[in-house]
Amino acid sequence: xxxxxxxxxxxxxxxxxxxxxxxxxxxxxxxxxxxxxxxxxxxxxxxxxxxxxxxxxxxxxxxxxxxxxxxxxxxxxxxxxxxxxxxxxxxxxxxxxxxxxxxxxxxxxxxxxxxxxxxxxxxxxxxxxxxxxxxxxxxxxxxx
Ligand SMILES: [Zn+2]
Numbered sequence: 001x002x003x004x005x006x007x008x009x010x011x012x013x014x015x016x017x018x019x020x021x022x023x024x025x026x027x028x029x030x031x032x033x034x035x036x037x038x039x040x041x042x043x044x045x046x047x048x049x050x051x052x053x054x055x056x057x058x059x060x061x062x063x064x065x066x067x068x069x070x071x072x073x074x075x076x077x078x079x080x081x082x083x084x085x086x087x088x089x090x091x092x093x094x095x096x097x098x099x100x101x102x103x104x105x106x107x108x109x110x111x112x113x114x115x116x117x118x119x120x121x122x123x124x125x126x127x128x129x130x131x132x133x134x135x136x137x138x139x140x141x142x143x144x
Pocket of ligand 1: 112113114115116122123127132133134135136
């Protein structure tokens with residue numbers, strides 16, 4: 001498929017302003033040009049994000065979780081500015097990842113008294129069902 005020619009959306013925007021001001025095009029046509037520029041901008045944004053490895057996720061959320069999300073966005077925002085849903089959820093994710101690293105840091109190197117092997121590998125799961133195995137206990141401790 002041939003690639004569409006790249007048109008600078010900012011230039012299109014400015015051209016719409018100039019043409020409208022000069023009376024060469026009607027406000028209706030200028031609006032159409034601005035809309036095309038906005039579409040072009042969005043397409044370019046999506047391309048940049050895709051190249052950066054950004055992925056869009058769909059999230060199913062019931063009314064109770066929606067209410068919690070709205071409450072969290074408002075209450076956790078700073079200076080009266082609520083978080084967007086994306087900012088809020090990504091912040092929670094980063095915070096939990098920080099906590100997880102910290103918890104793992106405390107466990108790594110500790111010796112299991114049952115199998116005499118250090119974490120994080122430990123027995124590798126051989127004693128996964130044994131409550132006296134430190135690996136099994138640490139996995140439970142890391143659960144949310
Ligand atoms: Zn063990």
